Amino acid sequence: MDVLANPPAVKNRDLAVGSARLQEVQKAVHYYVDNHHCDVIGRVFHGIPGREASVSLSPTRREAASRGRREVLHFGSYNYSGLNGHPRVMAAAEAALKRYGTTVSGVRLLNGTCELHLELERALAEFLGFEDCITYSSGYAANLSVLSALCGEGDVVLSDMLNHQSIIDGLKLSGADVRTFRHKSLRSIESALKKLPREQRKFIITDGVFSMDGDVADLPGIVALAEEHNAFVLVDDAHATAAMGPNGRGTPAHFALQHGVDVLTGSLSKGLPGIGGFAAGSKATVDLLRFGSNGYIFSASLPPPVAAGLLEGIRILQEQPELQQRLHHNENVLRAGIRAMGLDCMNSESPIIPVLMPAYEKTFELTRLLHEEGIYVNPVGYPAVSKNRTRLRINVSANLTPADLDRFLDTLERCSRKLGLQGLDLARTGT
Ligand SMILES: Cc1ncc(COP(=O)(O)O)c(C=O)c1O
Incomplete structure (x- = not known):
């Protein structure tokens, strides 16, 4: 038989059978897929991701990779010094x-x-x-x-x-x-x-x-x-x-x-x-x-x-030492602005700024709202952080302009107010 023309049927054996660890992973897969949280994890970038980027929601099996495409300001990149694409x-x-x-x-x-x-x-x-x-x-x-x-x-x-x-x-x-x-x-x-x-x-x-x-x-x-x-x-x-x-x-x-x-x-x-x-x-x-x-x-x-x-x-x-000076200026402006809204940036003292959230669902909701408003940020939850420490994680870049920072703060203020997130007392139960 010509194997290339007639590939054998896929057996579809379930590799999680007999493995408690993999069954936990399967549960996580179902959680993300069934709640449509996969929309905002693994989003697709088009072109060079710099200060701005063109980003789509994650493609599902049936939909194209350009679903929900937006031109966004990038607040989720490790491009701290702004050198990507220089x-x-x-x-x-x-x-x-x-x-x-x-x-x-x-x-x-x-x-x-x-x-x-x-x-x-x-x-x-x-x-x-x-x-x-x-x-x-x-x-x-x-x-x-x-x-x-x-x-x-x-x-x-x-x-x-x-x-x-x-x-x-x-x-x-x-x-x-x-x-x-x-x-x-x-x-x-x-x-x-x-x-x-x-x-x-x-x-x-x-x-x-x-x-x-x-x-x-x-x-x-x-x-x-x-x-x-x-x-x-x-x-x-x-x-x-x-x-x-x-x-x-x-x-x-x-x-x-x-x-x-x-x-x-x-x-x-x-x-x-x-x-x-x-x-x-x-x-x-x-x-x-x-x-x-x-x-x-x-x-x-x-x-x-x-x-x-x-x-x-x-x-x-x-x-160009001014690159790092701009980076630290940007992070200080953002942290101060976010704290002034009554949101909790934990003990951030670097270009990584977490915004603590009351629940994973809210984190995804806020991420999706910000995406619709043209702001890219990453949602972070278990197992990257413990279950009661879910958060948005903002990564600041030297290439963001004062106007970008204003737009970010204004958008976050509106979106977080809409979701009733400001001024919540998120009890510190340890990291
Ligand atoms: C603290 C820390 N160490 C190591 C790594 C791994 O670095 P890389 O992405 O280059 O593999 C990461 C990745 O994010 C990290 O956060």
């Missing part, structure tokens, strides 16, 4: 595309290195204030690779309870003894450290900027405790690179504490206009990672056009 970044990527093609078709240690990879790692190390730097295919891969390479059985790792999933997954792979500490609690870290012998290999791991709450790690306190108790410090700066510190050099530079951070990981797809992840540290540590971390050894290198765009992005950040 003419210089685009020109650099285009030139590299012509010269090197779309991929090097290999891993770094074999045939996957071109000059751009070396230049990018040198530029990142210098920009972030570390001796050396290594790149990975994503920030997620960087955390998985670094933690599984550097931490292992017999090590104790103290990890903030709100650290990103990539840290949680990387630590599972590492086999280390992981002890979660209360969010940003130095007391909780200290009490754990005091119970450990000085010679015990131990790590303190924290996000630099917390991706859901938008607050910043107490790095001075962590570094001081680490020094006192002989612990290594690892910081994930995914949402701080090109979004925090002088010229966007990140959380350690913000506190002038690069010397106190043993390894800084991060993403190349947020404040920086590309894709990929990195780990920065001493030359000796980065050498350990080049020869001992699986995401580097067993996964393909960054596409050269992406590396070239990133290099140009770093040059622009170094030349």
Whole structure:
């Protein structure tokens, strides 16, 4: 029988049978689909997503990808520094595309290195204030690779309870003894450290900027405790690179504490206009990672056009400190305006501004209303945050104008009033 002409019938076996975990996932699928919440998660973007974007509601199986298409102001992008689509970044990527093609078709240690990879790692190390730097295919891969390479059985790792999933997954792979500490609690870290012998290999791991709450790690306190108790410090700066510190050099530079951070990981797809992840540290540590971390050894290198765009992005950040100044001005204006409406931005102190909501349904309703009014924001709920901490998450960009901020605040004010959201006392039951 000709298999191509007569493909065998799909068996449609249910993979959730016998798995409590997958049955929970199935329940979530039904919740999103049956309530039409899928409209506003996974919306479709047309063209370059900059300050403005053209966005459709998520396509259903029967409807076209242009359903509910709107021209929107973008308040949900990780494009903190506004460099996505920058003419210089685009020109650099285009030139590299012509010269090197779309991929090097290999891993770094074999045939996957071109000059751009070396230049990018040198530029990142210098920009972030570390001796050396290594790149990975994503920030997620960087955390998985670094933690599984550097931490292992017999090590104790103290990890903030709100650290990103990539840290949680990387630590599972590492086999280390992981002890979660209360969010940003130095007391909780200290009490754990005091119970450990000085010679015990131990790590303190924290996000630099917390991706859901938008607050910043107490790095001075962590570094001081680490020094006192002989612990290594690892910081994930995914949402701080090109979004925090002088010229966007990140959380350690913000506190002038690069010397106190043993390894800084991060993403190349947020404040920086590309894709990929990195780990920065001493030359000796980065050498350990080049020869001992699986995401580097067993996964393909960054596409050269992406590396070239990133290099140009770093040059622009170094030349134009005003980009970061505008970013922080924008975030301050938005936070003050949102708080003045009686909405709760939690302890945000970065370009990530959560707006706490009373229920997931309301979050979706508000997101949809804002979409109709030409404003893009993301709804966030469980499992990204705990069930009673559902929220809108606003991501601010340097490229938003004063008129954009006014329009956003005016629209949010009208929509949130319509839904009766202002001045609610959303009891803080812990994050
Ligand atoms: C704190 C944190 N770390 C790591 C990552 C993963 O980065 P990437 O998207 O480059 O894989 C993210 C992604 O949003 C993040 O928020």
